[in-house]
Amino acid sequence: MSVDAAPSLRRALRIVGVGIRRQPRWFAFAVAGSTVYGVMTVMTAWAIGKVTREQVQPAVEAGHATSAQLWTTFAWVAGVVLLNVVGVVIRRVAAGYTMFNVAAHYRREVTRQYLRLPLSWHHRHPSGQLLSNANADVEATWNVFAPLPMAIGVVVMLVAGIVQMVLVDPVMAVIGLTVFPLLFLANMVFQRAMSPRIARAQQLRAEVSEVAHESFEAALVVKAMGREEQEAERFEEVTRRLQAANVEVGRTRGTFDPVIEAIPTLGTLAVLAVGTYQVSRGALEPAAVVQVAYLISVLAFPVRALGWVLGEMPRTVVGWDRVDAVLKARGALEFGETSLPADDAAHAALTGVDYSYDVVDEQGDESPFQAIHDVTIDLPAGATVALVGPTGSGKTTLTNLSLRLVDPDGGAVRIDDVDLREVRRGGIPEVASLVPQQTFMFDDSVRGNITLGGDFSDDEVWGALATAQATGFVTELGDSLGTHVGERGASLSGGQRQRIALARAIIRAPRLLVLDDATSAVDPAVEQAILAGLRKATSGTTVLVVAYRMSTITLADEIVYVEGGRVLDHGSHDELLARCEGYARLVTAYAREAAERAAVEADEEGVTV
Amino acid sequence: MSATIEKTSSLGTLDTLKRGLALSPELRRGLWVTLALAAVTTVGRIVVPFVVQQTTDHGLLGAGGPDPGLVVRYVLLALVAVAVTALTAYAVNVRLYRASEAGLATLRLKAFRHIHDLSMLTQNTERRGSMVSRVTSDVDTISMFVQFGGIILILSLGQIVVATVLMAVYSPLLTAVVWLCFVPLLVVIRRFQRIVGRAYTVVRERVGDLLAAVSESVVGAATIRAYGVESRTAERIDDAIEAHRAAAIRAQVRSVVAFSSGQLVAGLTLAVVLVVGTVLAAGGHMTLGELLAFLFLVNLFTQPVQQATEILNELQNAVAGWRRVIGIVDTPADVADPGDAGVTLPRGPISVTFEDVGFAYPGGEPVLHDVDLTIEPRSRIAIVGETGSGKSTLAKLLTRLMDPRDGRVLIDGTDLRDVRFSSLRERVVLVPQEGFLFDETLLENIRFGRPDATDEEVELALTELGLDQWLEGLPQGLRTEVGQRGESLSAGERQLVALARAYLADPDLLVLDEATSAVDPSTEVRLQRALEGLTRGRTSIAIAHRLSTAEAADEVVVVDRGRIVQRGPHRELVQQEGSVYAGLHASWAAQQRG
Ligand SMILES: Nc1ncnc2c1ncn2[C@@H]1O[C@H](COP(=O)(O)OP(=O)(O)OP(=O)(O)O)[C@@H](O)[C@H]1O
Ligand SMILES: Nc1ncnc2c1ncn2[C@@H]1O[C@H](COP(=O)(O)OP(=O)(O)OP(=O)(O)O)[C@@H](O)[C@H]1O
Ligand SMILES: [Mg+2]
């Protein structure tokens, strides 16, 4: 029956050991402080006894207290108390340092890991849960450092007590020490009962965080559709489940604590009962029994401190498992050693690329969905290639592949004949920039959003803004380049955000520029101006541009038409228009529509006239 | 001006407690029973050692030698006492857990609900991660105190009173000495409470910052990778982690100082009592035995005092959490639902009127000036204009996501501010420029538009929009999981879902803000046709940069730098030479030619 529980305690101790190794010094301080505290707690009673015998009693008997007697009395008691307090301060402060330092370390580790793990991992792990991993789970793991030093420090009391007991009477001591197997048993039962409950509570905590995070991100849509009640119900559902889970945890803990508290008393009573019997048989002195009974009650306190630590252990294990799952997650991109050349337009090529997404069904089972089939695209140095295709045809996936945001399952992506998987960490962003279809703004200034911490002068920033046709509105912002754009750029209009994202790419003067429908939110006039600017600014750049509008398309030296994840055709605009039906349908859709409308209107007019 | 979310409420400790208890009535429910049970437990904790003492004194060391019979009886008595203590302790624990978890769940719900009631602009004054901390870890912080602290505090106060009375029976003078020693402590504690409270408040704010930083890094994962700014992002997160660590340690140190001052005073009191007691005993005012008994009582007094100082720290921690939650709950919802006092609009085509509407974002320049606009029922309007000219702002005013600074917006002749939200949201639906899908199936996402729609109705909606073919191509059809924020779909597909969702809601006024900007032209044209047929009979307003939308509309409204500069059918506007619309259209036409 103990198969699960014992290893779990051992695991908990191992985890605690990992934590101690992170902060050995602070932890040692905390234990030292705690030891001082333990010794001084025992000393307090002893000191009072001593001064009562040596100072107070003589004074009372003499009917007169000398100031020497009074000072000695005061000094002994106050001294011991002072040391005791010093011990407590050291213990608590050092325990705080240990706990928060270790927690901060693991928060860094976890969040680093978030930055390392691939996008596909992020797709599978709700952001809100990740917040919970970095906060609540790390906290749950290391909370044990609050009671731990105390428990270790008072072990001194424990050992001293046991030794004295054995010295007094070994047989009685054995009876007294049955307390420990009892404690062990209680703890085992407790660990078994507690672990699954804590795991559940911690998971629900993460789910509450998940729902909250998603719901707050969706706030505008929720409001626009008047679904506040529905969201509240969704949140209530998980919250109530968390409530129930926490109550279950509390019930278990609430059973364990009184039991732990009662065990020493039970030991004392056992000693008294057996002792009295022994004394009445004449096998033992009454004083010995009294002493052993007293010693057990002295042990009650360290035992309780131990109980606090044991009570925290299941949380430690569960928290650690959740944190460790993140730390152990595999699939982070491996990097090579190669550096890409730094100058001149890049020559990029996708050859025979396959790519599948893992799609999850309602049951949570994963299956691959092949979004890209054997795609080959060549981007000669300095060329502009347009990627055209209907909604959901795989354009964004291809742009992601071309910058190694994801790795292909088959085939290869190369820049200047170097397989991207061999490029060193950070090598690709140095030469290639992407303006994604959906802009992401950091909670930072306009300048910060463009430079992203890179070493660019304000002149360069203005230059990039000019190409992106953003000079005008940035100048009008309250604090110009220093204006904070709010979280996710909330204080900018859609088109403004998109132009800042463009400037972010342009300023890097990349050798390969990938534009994924990067002008979808700007008006036609601005779009025209941006394209003209880009033409000038990107002379040393290879450009891959996802586009629908003919003006953009016709900038391209070559057009690649994709549908259903396959390249159906490529060539010049005129060639494709002539021979590729899907392409023609797509790019002439607006013109045909306009013509049809005009015809209908002409008809109507003809009729009315 | 819209309200700003307070980082923390500025209520004092007591007011915070009061407000906190009012927000979670469960915390007080059944408290008397729990208190009574807790008192029994406390008495038990004192009685058990006493009985053990008696066993030794009378049974073992009795005058006539050990008395096994008596010992057995006493031991049994003690066992009963242990059992009662344990049982009541268990009952107290469970009751406290139940009450506190119920109370805290309620608090979470109230805060969550209120966040959604806040106006859009108010919501934007705080980062999402930080909001999450208000309904998660801030509430968790409170739990420690409400589970045990509160009740122990009350019991401690009781014990202090009892101990004082007992002490006074032995020696009023020494009792006065004890209290004199503790008076300075009370002053110190009061001061420290404030310091500790502030320190904990900073910790809570840092947690909010931390979560906001983490949130940004996971939501922006793709951009961070594309630009290789992992290390910069890591630095930003590290700063937040470090700020939190430093704040937590500061708070810890302060609370340790506060706690140990209690301990120190308790110890010193013991020393002082011993000294003064010695003088008194030497002077014959009390016996040595009385002095020793008094010392025991002093312990009975100082122990709850120490416990109380500890719990006061815990209280400050809880108050810090409460202040954050109350900070959000007490932020006024300035775009408020008139509720029952409001007007319920009858169904049917809607007319819209803007009367001299002016608007400026908080702290910004005006973005809309004197907008006067009437939109007839059943008309299909396109709003066009340069980026940043104020189109989305107009749409948000029209759907009452914000209230105008000047003038009024009326639908069917009623000021929007007087229309009940339930009625408004049912009849007017906006597909915002920044759409959002939930991490659920396609079906559930579309059903978000009308929760009671059946699967068939959802399917029908997609068919009517001409999206059935697209649906067939999806790996699991309507059961396809769209992933977080819908990221398992392509950008265009996400817009299709958002559109279907609004369509399913079946509003009388449909406002589309760039709802098809990422959809390919031929799908867009098809959708437009479908919508045209379907929106006949209702009013629709479409904001678009692609002028195909304008060409198809009954009327075009041209916005330029916050003013309406032109309006009329496409045909007429293009002919107004040198006009904004003519310029836009020329660019558009040029684009089509390439
Ligand atoms: N993370 C993902 N998981 C599963 N499937 C995905 C994921 N991302 C995209 N897909 C699917 O892969 C296909 C290609 O998507 P992609 O985003 O590349 O299309 P796209 O051509 O960019 O479309 P759009 O024009 O709408 O932006 C789509 O069918 C889409 O549903
Ligand atoms: N939340 C906000 N806080 C402050 N300023 C804002 C906010 N939202 C928009 N603005 C500003 O108000 C102006 C109008 O923005 P709006 O979003 O209405 O433009 P738009 O016409 O919809 O542009 P786009 O075509 O780019 O979507 C812009 O200058 C923008 O910077
Ligand atoms: Mg795309």
Ligand SMILES: [Mg+2]
């Ligand atoms: Mg807009």
